[in-house]
Amino acid sequence: MQTPHHRKIELQSPADLTYLYANTVALARQKLDLHLPSSASNDPNTPDPMRERVRELIDEFITQTFTSALASISINGIDFVSSSGGTDSSLPFSATLTTPETVEYEPYDGALAARVTSLYAQLESLTTTVAQLRRDAPKRAAKAYADALAKALAEDNAEAEMLDREAKDVEMANGITKTEEEGSNSGNPVQDPPKRTFSSSKSEWKLQAPLGSDHEAERWRHGDMAETYSDTLRILLRLQGEVVVAGDDHHDSETADGSRALATTVGQAERAVRATEVVERM
Structure with missing residues (x-):
């Protein structure tokens, strides 16, 4: 039952759910081999009925657990059940587990690669300029x-x-x-103060002040x-x-x-x- 008080488990792609399921199954196989090893039986070619039954129960439990958790999982913000387009939660889950992960490659674009290289060079140049300004400014x-x-x-x-x-x-x-x-x-003659003499004088240097009347x-x-x-x-x-x-x-x-x-x-x-x-x- 979904409640608005708890956030859903957010995954980026269905491959993330496949990865979690595969790791859980692998750990269960390790525990099964530890406690019920196949070498303990008298005939290695004949499967051990007890071991097979335990393996079936473990696989059923893991599948049921992941199937019940599908309602609480969202992929890129979209509910996993609604994005799969089915009402039966086991069908999209099994399809997710069986669908192999595909990797798509785009053709090499030389112009785009040159653009990326130019931008990285510009970034390095600007970083060097900023560092130089921090030292010298x-x-x-x-x-x-x-x-x-x-x-x-x-x-x-x-x-x-x-x-x-x-x-x-x-x-x-x-x-x-x-x-x-x-x-x-006092009637005594007053000596004139020493005057500075100039070796040469120009007419424009002489001040002709009008005395008025x-x-x-x-x-x-x-x-x-x-x-x-x-x-x-x-x-x-x-x-x-x-x-x-x-x-x-x-x-x-x-x-x-x-x-x-x-x-x-x-x-x-x-x-x-x-x-x-x-x-x-x-």
Whole structure:
């Protein structure tokens, strides 16, 4: 009686059932020869009635067992009894046991064999490529990231050096203005700072700055516009994070380490953004 709670015995072909039945019969013959050997009889040519009767009972039991199990066997998902097309379960079972297993061969296809060989060669090539990429890709990615990061840091350092040079130029201008003021107050002549001389100069290198009206030119000559220019640069440096106080050397030495707080923070943020872009592009 079939119940939905137990799975059927799944076989791939009727030859599997034949194989199981043949192995069961062979084991039964071995046990029969062990316990009732044919050499024990007085006449080897005359069959032993007891041995023959036991063999018939064993064969009948094995056949009955396999016949009863046919309802619980499925071949490729199809019930064995329904696939055989008969109501008597013994008939398809006996036909299955008596039908020899046939092996069918297809004609050799050269194009198909060449296709299989080509696919196997392609598979081996792709496997080799993947293995090579697993060894080399991390190293190349790390090198590219290191080069990009080094380039970004070099650009940041160049920008920081340029800001330092601009700050030194402003400090030098402030020192010159202060020296001129002290010299004018004391009446002593002020020595001009050493100037850099160029072996050759081109006309396009000379800066021709318009001074505006005569009044503005007079202010430039007396130093009023220079002070305004210095104040403007000082304000710009404060906005960049530089703390510049004219005439206060002690204050400048104390604030030298933390004078570029804003500029340093902006530089670090830009380096972080560039590093993130490099990682996203990989």
